[in-house]
Amino acid sequence: MKINLIGVPLHLGADKFGCNLAPKTYREANIVNLIESLGFEVFDCGDVNVLETDEKRKYEHHPNLKYLHEVVDANNKLAQKVYESISNGNFPLILGGDHSLGLGSIAGASKSIKNLGVVWIDAHGDINTDITSPTGNIHGMPLAASFGIGHEALVNVYENRVKIKEENVFHIAGRDLDEGEVELIKGSKGQFYTMDKVKKLGIKNVVKDMLNYFKNKVDAIHVSFDLDSIDSLFAPGTGTPVKDGLSVEDAKYILESLALSGMMCSLDIVELNPVLDKDNKTLDIAMYLIKNTLSKLKYGLENRLTA
Template identity: 35%
Template sequence: MGNHRDIALISVSIDLGAGRRGVDMGPSALRIAGISREIEAMGHSVTELGTLTAGGLETTEAGESELRFLDEVAHVAEGTHALVGQSLDRGCTPLVLGGDHSLSIGSVAAVADHYRPQEASIGVIWVDAHADMNRPHTSPSGNIHGMSLAVLLGHGEPRLTRGRASVRAENTSVLGARSLDAGEKRLIRELGVRVFTMSEIDERGVAPCMDEALERANAGTAGFHLSFDLDALDPRIAPGVGTPVRGGLTYREGHLVCEKASRSGTLVSLELVELNPVLDDRNQTAQLGVGLVASALGATIL
């Protein structure tokens, strides 16, 4: 079942970074699907570290159209950063439940900041239908969840980047991409982030692509963060997501990505984001999410 881990569970209820409402209820749906029970049944221990809740859409100032809800997104990212940092200081593996992908601006930066005093860096594997590499001037929507990876690479709104990159492009991969904007394509090429599109995964298979992503993530780093956006999966198996795009990873491909992350032995933190129970069918996407987390934490078929 994999080695025992102390898991620190962090819930981030935010949907202000997204265009469609509902992903703020993702953490509750994962709890209803029995995430703590599943992790404990594997022999890990679970500590509830806290829940961050963003202001409601109705009562929160939207601000600039290029950076919608910047103040609140930045505030939630800071809170997420603090909780993830706390869990690492305690020797726990942070598991962040979202919430829209803007929360990664806080979570990934916290992991990077934790290792920085040891003069170590981290890698990132971003499993997502989107690259989330827009900047304010390239974003068609102004939704910050589509900018989070660019921010972590040091590009975009200075209030979010805090003047530095959390991860290096050579240690960063996006897996499962199939919906990219023109400005994102330019930045991907400019920075040299490795993007494994669905057509490459179709052609080569998910296993060699994930192996390559792991190699990049672990090259000279202290380990890697797995950021799993449930919209990477095909909407036929995962209908309850923030921004569904047809033609995604299958059930088994999603599990293989997580199983390989676990087997690498270098997974230092993970998050599951963009679960939208409003669009789900009898909580099936949340149940699938629980299974994926179990795989990433060492659950095996045999």
């Protein structure tokens, strides 16, 4: 199994410059060498091409969805790359870029894996729609669109179908939720473990609940990790940092547990903004988490094959 690096230099979903520079920043930090040092063969698939536009055209295709055409186009391209990677028996590591790329990564993964589970680790719900969103930023909408809620252009990225069952979603670390998201969560069939719940239960119990929830329920799990899930005290280099989040060790434990489970088939690392980072603190955290997670992935796959 190869690790396929897929860069997504997309910031239009966040409407904030900087996270589009993240894929380049990871490569300059020698991420390929880091992964190869773990014993993996790495193939860098390059970057998804993001259409150029300008701020004057942000509402050109919808009155409350910024850069709709460009975000959908980038996600269609990403979905194809993710689908090809998994179909060839490889593991796609998607480096973003803003979290709107979750539309494409889930679309591609769910074409390869029909009964896909999703673990979404994020300070934000990302289940807004064009109606509920106070900003019109599409990076706050990919999870809702993936289970069929929201504007048809987002719901039907890549293929005209619902990508995942709502009950196959497990969201961790939410603490900055919009009013419309709170209402959707109340009626949701998914699992939403806010930071209040994480602190009450403890991270080990949250992970235990997560793994038990997915056991015999899904065929594989796509993991989408937003760096803003980590407390802003530790990870300042994101577009929308939020305090009182996960510790770095909490994030490490969640990701390594998923890797060791043998169920993880793909991974997003999103919202690194080098422009906002301080002394590469957030980059260093991201590299640390990637290295540790992939080091455990090999054991997880071996355990699954011998189970």
